[in-house]
Amino acid sequence: MDPDAATDAGIFARAFDDCVVELGVASGRVVGVSFPDDVPDDAASDHPLLDRVAAYLAGEHDHFDDVPVALTVPTAQRSVLEAVRNVPYGETVSVERLARIAGFDPEDDEDRRTVETALRENPVPLFVPDHRVEGTGATPERVARLFRSLESS
Template identity: 80%
Template sequence: MSPGPATDAGVFARTFEGCVVELGVASGRVVGVSFPDDVPADADSDHPLLDRIGAYLDGEADQFDDVQVALTVPTSHRSILEAVRNVPHGETVSVARIARLAGLDDEDDDDLRTVEAALRENPVPLFVPDHRVEGPGATPDEVVRLLRSVESGS
């Protein structure tokens, strides 16, 4: 997906039923996603990804796997977040499952703590869908409930 020159950098946000989604975009890549209480005054509401998020929140299945993200995270977290990115729409997996998918030992406490740290520090929730993991994440609990409800169709 190529957002185009008008939307390849900046802060974009929109209010949707149930939450506000804010995107930070640089060089056409999503560098940050947050869920503030209100739309920031300096945010632009016009971005194609916000349109897709709106459709997703209205029940349209979207894996967002074509969205370019810039993961500026420690090397030890990269494979974990890439594994999370591959969890299919509508599924929920355990921290141990993510550890295995990332090539870590799901019985090693240090590896499990590394997975949990990567989830908590996820800079681009929704596009790295930590709401699909039963464990800590960067997505606020009320947004996790909303996203899981959307994906389950209830």
């Protein structure tokens, strides 16, 4: 049996001092990230990405840009989320700036809605770091504040 097979698919979660992080993994790609109040009973806790999250929460710099993610979102939203992955560790950008980076017109209402929807519906926050964008993302605000605080120190 492949030693990595146990981490290629499943639900993995771990409680940390400041939050719980839950990962959904399929075919070796992260398909979902959430921050529940408690670790689900059916979640395994042993996954290399959770080890990296632990190091990140302990203050280690990690951009997570090498983490394979599966973005099953419309093409326009995908371009927004791919642009978010390029926001440097420790920096924040406005929604308007992100729209421009992703090739959208922040003055156009439909374009702005596309950008905001992509952020709110981001299936893999932290690995697509919407906490680095000012405004509303999929990362709960208390967790986003924690991540921004870690990255600013």
